[in-house]
Amino acid sequence: MKGRGLRIYSILYLLFIYAPILLLPVFAFNSGTVIAFPLKGFTTEWFAQMAGNATLRRAIANSLTIAVSASVLATCLGIFAARAVTRFRFPGKGAISGLIILPIVLPEIIVAMSLLVVLLSIGIRLSLLTVILGHTLICMPYATLILTTAFNALDRSLEEAAYDLGETRLSAFRLVILPLVMPGIVSSLLMSFTISLDEFIIAFFLAGNEVTLPTYIFSQLRFPAQIPMIMALGTVLVLFSILMLTLAEYYRRRGVARTGARESGGLL
Amino acid sequence: MAGNRSETAQGLTLITPPLLYSVLVLAAPLFTILAYSFLKDGYLTVIREFTLENYVQVWGDPIFRRIMLRSLGVAAMVTLVTVVLAFPVAYFLSFVVAPERKALWLFLITIPFWTSYLIRVFLWKVILGYNGVINSGLLSIGIIDEPLTFILYNVNSMVITLAHAYAPFAILPIFVALEKIDRPLLEAGRDLGENRLMTFWRVTLPLAMPGVVAASLIVFIPTIGDYVTPELIGGGKIPMVANMIQVQMLALDNRPLGAAMAVTAMLVVAVLSLAFVLVNRRFLKVQR
Numbered sequence: 228m229k230g231r232g233l234r235i236y237s238i239l240y241l242l243f244i245y246a247p248i249l250l251l252p253v254f255a256f257n258s259g260t261v262i263a264f265p266l267k268g269f270t271t272e273w274f275a276q277m278a279g280n281a282t283l284r285r286a287i288a289n290s291l292t293i294a295v296s297a298s299v300l301a302t303c304l305g306i307f308a309a310r311a312v313t314r315f316r317f318p319g320k321g322a323i324s325g326l327i328i329l330p331i332v333l334p335e336i337i338v339a340m341s342l343l344v345v346l347l348s349i350g351i352r353l354s355l356l357t358v359i360l361g362h363t364l365i366c367m368p369y370a371t372l373i374l375t376t377a378f379n380a381l382d383r384s385l386e387e388a389a390y391d392l393g394e395t396r397l398s399a400f401r402l403v404i405l406p407l408v409m410p411g412i413v414s415s416l417l418m419s420f421t422i423s424l425d426e427f428i429i430a431f432f433l434a435g436n437e438v439t440l441p442t443y444i445f446s447q448l449r450f451p452a453q454i455p456m457i458m459a460l461g462t463v464l465v466l467f468s469i470l471m472l473t474l475a476e477y478y479r480r481r482g483v484a485r486t487g488a489r490e491s492g493g494l495l
Numbered sequence: 496m497a498g499n500r501s502e503t504a505q506g507l508t509l510i511t512p513p514l515l516y517s518v519l520v521l522a523a524p525l526f527t528i529l530a531y532s533f534l535k536d537g538y539l540t541v542i543r544e545f546t547l548e549n550y551v552q553v554w555g556d557p558i559f560r561r562i563m564l565r566s567l568g569v570a571a572m573v574t575l576v577t578v579v580l581a582f583p584v585a586y587f588l589s590f591v592v593a594p595e596r597k598a599l600w601l602f603l604i605t606i607p608f609w610t611s612y613l614i615r616v617f618l619w620k621v622i623l624g625y626n627g628v629i630n631s632g633l634l635s636i637g638i639i640d641e642p643l644t645f646i647l648y649n650v651n652s653m654v655i656t657l658a659h660a661y662a663p664f665a666i667l668p669i670f671v672a673l674e675k676i677d678r679p680l681l682e683a684g685r686d687l688g689e690n691r692l693m694t695f696w697r698v699t700l701p702l703a704m705p706g707v708v709a710a711s712l713i714v715f716i717p718t719i720g721d722y723v724t725p726e727l728i729g730g731g732k733i734p735m736v737a738n739m740i741q742v743q744m745l746a747l748d749n750r751p752l753g754a755a756m757a758v759t760a761m762l763v764v765a766v767l768s769l770a771f772v773l774v775n776r777r778f779l780k781v782q783r
Contacts, residue, residue, distance in 0.1 A: 230591035237587045237600075240580065244607050244662055247618035250628065254621075263626045265635065308513040315506025323510055326517045332713060334720020336737040337757060340744055341524035344531065344754070348541075364520045367513060421609050428722055432745075444613050448727065461614040468610040476602050 248465055255459040262454050273459035283460070286443035290424055293355055293439060297362035298370075298419035304363070305370030305415055306408075312371075313378040328368045335428040338365065343432050353435030361429035366419035373418060377411025377482050410482030417475035421468050440464070531754035541750055549755035559739065559756060563763065566735040569650060570718040573657040577714050578707060580658070581665035585706070588666070589673035601667070608663040616727050619656040653728050657718050664717075665710040672706025673699075704778030712768050719764055736760045 255274070259267035277283060308327055312320065330338060342361055351357065381404065389399035427441035434442060444460065447453040532549055535542040553559050588600055607615070622628045630642040676699065684694040722737040731738070740760070744753035772779070 230587060233583055233587040233591055237584045240584050240662075241603060243659065244604065247615045247622065247659070248607055248610065250618055250622070251614070261626070262621050263628070263631050265631075304513040304516055307509050307511075311506050311509035315502055315509065317503045317506035317510065320506075320510075323514050326522065327513055329517075329521065332716050334717050334737065336720045336722045336740065337525075337528075337761065338521070340740060340753070340757060341528045342520065344744070344750055345524040345527050348527070360520060364516070367516070371513070425609065425612055427613055432741075441611075441613050444611075445723075448613070448617055457614070457617075461611050464614070465610045469606060472602075472606055472609055476598075480598070 251458055251462045251465060254455065255462040257455070260452065260455060262458070273455045274463075276456045277459050277463075280456070282438060283443060286438045286440050289355055289434075289437055290440040293358050293362055293430070294420045294423040296359045297366050297423040298416045300359070300363040301366035301370040301419045302374070302412060302415045304367050305374045306412065308367075308371045309374035309378045313375055313381070324371075327371055330365045331368045335365070335426075339429045339432040342429075346433070353433055353437075355434065355437055357433040357435070358430050358437075358439065361433050362423040362426055365426065365429065366422050369422060370415040370419050373415045373479065374408065374411050376479075377408040377414075380482070381407055408482065410478040410480075414475045414479040414482065417471050417478070421471045421475070424464075425468065528754045528757055531751050532758045534751045536749045536751045549751050550759070552752060553755045553759050559759075562734055562739050563736055563760065565650070565733070566719050566737075566760075567763070567767070569653055569657065569735065570715050572650075572654045573661065573718045574711050574715045576654060576658040577661050577665040578669075578710050581662060581710065582669055582703075582707070585666050585669035585673055588670050589676075601670070604666055605663045608660075612660065613723060613727070615660065616656055616723050619652065619659065620728050623652045623655065649729070650733065653724050653733065656724050656728050657721060660724075661714045661718060664713050668709035668713060669703060669706040672703045672709075676702045701778055704775060708772060708775045708779065711771065715771075716764055716768065719760070 253266070254262050256269055256271065257266045258270035258272070308324075311317070312324055339361065342357075342364075346353065346357055385403055385407070386399055389403045390396075394402060425441060427445060430439040431442050431445065438446075444457055447457050531541060533545055533547070535544045535546050535548065584604070588597060592600055620627070624630070625642050630639075633639045634642065680702075681694055681698055684698045685691070689697065719735075720737045721735060722741065725731070725733055725735045725738050734742075736756070740753050740756050743749055743756055747753075
């Protein structure tokens with residue numbers, strides 16, 4: 228069979244990519260307090276510990292607030308950017324898109340540090356709001372890219388037909404374009420939500436005294452006694468992220484199918 | 496429909512909110528950092544006086560040089576490992592996998608990339624550690640007598656961890672480049688008497704080079720600035736440039752010096768990336 232060696236290699240590679248994630252549940256249900264082999268016995272104690280942790284609850288609430296706000300803001304900004312880039316021609320388009328996409332390649336520490344310096348120098352107190360500000364910035368490029376694909380797949384004649392039938396620019400957008408790109412919007416929301424929920428650096432520097440899920444995890448990694456519980460938390464988070472990403476992918480594909488375009492590429 | 500002028504106006508109106516956001520939250524802070532790097536540090540404040548002193552200090556500092564070189568070394572190693580390991584996978588995806596299965600493979604490859612970065616990094620410490628999965632596993636089946644130390648809390652373990660973290664970033668650009676290759680071109684190569692290996696070497700690889708260059712940059716640039724891995728895997732004892740900038744900015748509260756470090760690091764990365772693109776420019780031209 229063609230490419231058999233390649234297939235075996237790729238499966239091994241996939242295993243390498245998943246290796247750490249597959250270890251998570253193994254240690255989350257292991258009754259030993261040290262993260263090492265051989266395993267001791269089966270327990271759900273770590274999950275129970277997780278449920279009774281007040282700081283963790285606060286971290287979850289904060290992270291959800293940040294992720295919901297940042298994903299909505301980033302998606303709204305992304306809609307503007309994607310619509311502008313796919314539908315209109317204007318000077319400086321390349322440079323402007325470049326600036327919007329820039330955070331994808333810029334090391335996060337640079338984004339976090341420069342934003343922190345500015346916020347401190349103009350005297351804004353660090354809070355969840357400042358994290359939302361930063362997360363919206365780093366989610367916007369992904370939102371813009373996903374939405375650009377969605378808007379690109381639009382058939383322009385549908386829009387023109389709406390104008391001919393007497394719709395205004397706004398009503399045509401609401402009645403014709405928006406429903407067609409809706410799957411893209413949902414996909415962008417879910418994607419941004421997942422990115423924000425998992426983001427550590429910006430939250431670490433811009434949250435002030437507030438705690439988010441990743442900064443909580445980071446603070447607990449120093450204490451060996453807390454590690455089993457963190458493994459349990461990690462298991463829950465990974466399952467949740469996979470669910471979100473699967474939904475995002477489902478909506479992205481449905482969007483592509485709805486506009487009749489050919490399937491191409493993945494989430495990135 | 497509207498004329499050209501209003502087309503431009505509409506486009507500009509629409510792009511204004513995201514542009515304004517990028518300018519305020521990204522461009523302005525970056526310029527502030529640049530400005531800070533030319534100012535003097537006072538106690539708990541910044542003195543508004545132009546100076547090149549910060550750069551003189553940063554460029555003359557042997558510790559900064561060592562840490563910068565280490566970061567470059569780690570990032571270069573990570574880039575090499577990721578791109579070399581990723582190429583066959585991208586090739587497999589593009590040439591072997593049936594078209595309707597491609598999206599599923601891509602999805603499977605990208606999933607881990609979006610989930611719990613911190614915990615993934617930490618788990619590599621668990622896997623590679625003294626009593627880690629690899630060592631305790633190998634010990635218990637009797638392959639080794641004492642734990643392997645070359646994978647322990649050092650540069651090697653940082654390279655493995657980062658190579659794992661950025662794996663999908665390397666696969667996707669190469670995959671996209673391979674997808675663009677005209678399949679008849681490859682058949683033509685073979686019809687002209689080239690064998691498989693020579694066709695790959697003389698046709699496929701050069702045409703895939705834009706993807707390889709993009710993959711290299713997209714891995715190299717963020718890895719240079721990685722903060723978490725040196726902190727968790729290196730135990731803070733093997734800092735990279737991001738950790739040094741953070742210490743300078745916050746712990747030592749010398750923002751102008753920290754800013755000069757950040758600007759220097761970004762300059763070095765920009766120059767190296769540009770040089771890398773220039774070295775590969777003949778491959779990039781082929782595509783047009």
